[in-house]
Amino acid sequence: RSKGRRKAISQIAGTQPLSLDFDYLKKSVSEQFGSLVFDEKEMQKRLPQDIFLRLQKTMKEGSPLDLSLADIVANAMKEWAVSHGVTHYTHWFQPMTGSSAEKHDSFFDLNKQGKAVIEFSGRNLIKGESDASSFPSGGIRSTFEARGYTAWDARSPVFLKESCGSMTMCIPTAFYSYTGECLDRKTPLLRSLDVISKQSLRILRLFGNNTSTHVKSCLGAEQEYFLVDQQFYLQRPDLVNTGRTLFGAKPPKGQEMADHYYGPIRARILSFMRDIEHQLIRLGVPVKTRHNEAAPAQFELAPIFEEANIATDHNMLIMETLYGTARKHGFVCLLHEKPFRGVNGSGKHCNWSLSDSEGNNLLEPGKTPHENAQFLVFLCAAVRAVYKYSGLLRVGTATAGNDHRLGAHEAPPAILSVYLGSQLNQIVECIISKNEQSNTKGETIQVGVSSLPPLPRDATDRNRTSPFAFTGNKFEFRMVGSSQSTSPAVFLINTVVSESLDEIATILEAEVAKGVKLNEAVQTLLQQMFSEAKPIIFNGDNYSAAWLTEAAKRGLPNYKDTVSALEQFTSEKNIEVLSKYGVLSKREVESRSDVLLANYSTTIRIEAQLVSNIGRTLILPAALEYQKQLADNILSLQNCLGKDCCIAQKQILEKAIAHTNKLLENLDSLDKAILMIEDEVKISRNNPAKNVSALELAKLVRDNLIPLSEACRQEADALELLVDDFLWALPKYRELVWIL
Ligand code: ADP
Ligand code: MG
Known part of the structure; x- marks a missing residue:
């Protein structure tokens, strides 16, 4: 049974780092940077000056795209792409699936005379139409047409993606339905960028900045x-199908020695990293740090x-790129939030x-x-926004995978709080208490009049738990x-901070109009707002049990899992702030919530199925075979030495039997629960009157499949530590994380 594992180990031992022979090593990074991007330099070279300037304006300010530009820009893009040997283009978009999507079309076309031509029009650039019926939409589309549209996001540059020697021109696009609702992660982000820009400018104007656009x-x-090495990976059906291990006893050595963090990077890994960097640099991604x-x-x-x-x-x-390049180096890149239990x-x-x-x-x-005062206003807006909408921000981090991480003493808990650092905290305290004596240097803090002490930015004043x-x-x-798009986190932050900035600007504008001095108005406002938001500020250890109690006392919400986080996503307050600023409409919030809940339920259901499959067909047979070995061994020994021998052997056998019986029992319960949930899904599919909502289903899944899968795992992991290593087919943690 363990033949595959053993073979993998010996093959990995002989694996050499992939030797890299690419330009990156010969040409300077600055020469390589953005060479696969239709960037400013390329545009300037290929576009008439006036068109170039108009396009730049669109890109920098997000002003609406002038349609008359499109044909000229498209032609220039095509020529640039063809000069790189590109044959196809695609609208590159980010549906609610978690990965990006692309559908390639060739530049090749037939003209009216049936002659082959190379074509790429402004229309091709600006808008695409596709069948969106297989993308998650949370019900937005089902009642209308299945059509979805992609629209060019001129703010993000067109780039060339290379794979197996073929290049495709990728046009970043937004993705929306026939009825105009967004079906992707990019659109709300773009909307939020405009909102925060507008509200921030109001503050800047108050502080006398009339030049920023x-x-x-x-x-x-x-x-x-x-x-992980591909050879191990392929022997772990759980990794292949879910991106994480569903079984696996804790390895004797995990990260306890802290000998991996910042350790010397081994040759095979470094070769992979350089390959990644080479590709990303050419795509204009400014990669800087690796460790x-x-x-x-x-x-x-x-x-x-x-x-x-x-x-x-x-x-x-x-x-x-991480995912695609890993294969080339004989690895698989795991972006899951928790591939292995027991290590970060x-x-x-x-x-x-x-x-x-x-x-x-x-x-x-x-x-x-003056700068300090403006800074304090933006700081206050952020702190207040996190306080007021910590539940909404939590939504941006809610996935089945991330549930394993948040609150597991390696990542912040599911409770949001803000860390300011001791010095800034003192300043805020000082503003709140109207105490104009700063504790640090005995200077007075009068907003807009006194200077703030320089704030430390080095690691000493950092709180890693916040x-x-x-x-x-x-x-x-x-x-x-790790596997999440950054869009939700950012568009949610932008939206809620915009609301704070909006309120601050409205108050300050009114006060100034009344003749109150800006500094004084700011001082009063900051005092009020910081006092109100104070419960969210926490500078202590977020991993500690005491914080859980303290946070509850302060009334800070603790949405421990994805389901409870998503349950409040559609609250009136959240919908109001998102729709007020046009980032997501009520319908878009509701559909998004359904998509995220369905994604959660499906993930957990797949995991439960796999627990059952692997438990029954890989773990149970190994356990039974080991029992037979032990029983045969005991019988032979008893033949030689008499009935009373083999006390220790019998104990091992009894232990193996006990765990196996429990495993079987738990697998049976799990299978029953899986069937029960399948029935619920079927019933609601066939009979809309008995429809189980996405939320109800997610709760069923969470409350039944997770604890039962966990119960199976416990017995299986105990068996892994008991059963003859030669009978164990699944590569073990000690191999997976240390042999590569
Ligand atoms: P650490 O792990 O110590 O937090 P890293 O160097 O790994 O720091 O990453 C810090 C990240 O923060 C980098 O991506 C860096 O470019 C980014 N960063 C630095 N300054 C700003 C800023 N003003 N706004 C947003 N991101 C910033
Ligand atoms: Mg870092």
């Missing part, structure tokens, strides 16, 4: 991932932050900030009292899962 929200997403992460076989890649829409597209490309899972820290059109970071405390930490000039949202 727009405000960008910026994102730097740190991507964690695991690599070993905390868990064995876990790594991280971080790009330099960018405007959030582009950073989100780039994160999709990062995930695709993977997150995607989203570093978020705002920047004006001149590139000034609005979360930078600044040097002058879900939403201010790290000097940005917030780091640490709850997002």
Whole structure:
């Protein structure tokens, strides 16, 4: 039974790092950067000056695209693509499936005379039509036509994707239904960018900035991932089908020695990383950081932050590239939030900030009292928004996979709180208590008059346990899962912060109009708003049990799992803020909630099926065979030595029998629950009157399949530690995470 495992080990032992022979090593990174992107340089070269300037305006400010431009731009793009040997193009979009989607069309066409031509029109560039019926829509589409449309997002550049020597021109697009509702992750993000820009500008104008034309929200997403050798992977049906191990006893050595984090990167891994970087650099993704992460076989890649829409597209490309390139190196890249129990899972820290059109970071405390005051306003808006909408922000991190991670002493709990660091906290306390004496240096804090002390930005003042930490000039949202799109996290932050900025601006504008001095109005407002939002500020250890009690006392919500997080997604308050700013309509929120709940239920149902399959066909047979071995052994020994021998052997056999019986019992219960849920689904499909809602189904799944699957796993993992290693087919944790 364990032949496959053993063969894999010996083959991996002989695997050499893939030697890389590409331009990256010969040409400088700056030469390579963006060489597969239709970027500003390329546009300027290929477009008439006036067209170039108009397109730039659209791209930078998100102003509406002038349709008369499209044909000219499309032609230039085609020529550029063809010069790279491209034959096909695709609208590249991000449906609610979790990955990106593409449908390739050739530039090749037949003209009226039946002659072959190479064609790419403005119409092809701007709009695509596709059958959307197989994409999740949460019921938006079912009552109408199945048609879906894709529309060019001119704010994100067109790029060329290379695979097996063939290149495809990818046009980032939004995806929406026949009735105009969005069916993707990009659209709400784009909408939120406009909203936060508009509201931030109002604040900037109050502070006398009349030159900035727009405000960008910026994102730097740190991507964690695991690599396992393909040969092990293929022998783990759970990894292949669900991206995580559903069984596996804790390895004797996990991350306890902390010897993997920041450790020297081994040659085979480094070769993979360089390959990734080479591809991403050419795609214009500014990859910067690479290192070993905390868990064995876990790594991280971080790009330099960018405007959030582009950073989100780039994160999709990062995930695709990681996934695709791993195979080439004999690995499989696991982006699941918790591939292995007992070692850390993977997150995607989203570093978020705002920047004006001149590139000034609005979360930078600044040097002058005036800058400090403006900074405090933006800080306050963010803190208040997290306080008021912590439940909504939690939605952006809610997936079946991430449920294993949040609150598991490796990632923040499911409770949102804001970390400010001791110095900034003192300043806020000082504002709240109207105490104008800052504790630090005895200076007075009068907003707009006194200077803030410089805030430390180094690691010493960092709190790694906080879900939403201010790290000097940005917030780091640490709850997002490694496989998730960064779009929901960012569009939700943008929306709720916009609401705060809107309210702040409205009050300040009115006060100033009444003749109140801006500084004084700001001081009063900050005092009120920080006092109100104070319960969300927490600078202690978010992993501690004491915090759970304290957070409950403060009335902070704790949505422990995806279902409870999504249950309140559609609350009146959440729908109101999303629809008020035009980010998601009520119908879009409701449909999205259904899609996310269905995704959750389907994930757990697939996992439960696999637990049953693997439990019955891989684990149970090994356990039974081991029992036979033990029984045969006991019988032979008793023949030689008499009935009273073999006490220890009998004990092992009894233990094996006990676990096997329990495993069987649990598998039976699990199968019954799976059938019960299948019946519910069938009944509601056939009889709409007895429809089980997406929420009800998710609850059934959560409350039945998860505990029963877990019960099966416990017995199976106990058997793994008991049964003869030669009988165990599934590669073990100690091999999966350490042999690569
Ligand atoms: P750490 O792991 O120590 O938090 P990393 O270097 O891995 O830091 O990642 C930090 C991320 O934050 C990078 O993507 C970086 O570009 C990004 N970042 C830095 N400054 C800003 C900012 N002003 N706004 C958004 N992201 C930022
Ligand atoms: Mg990092």
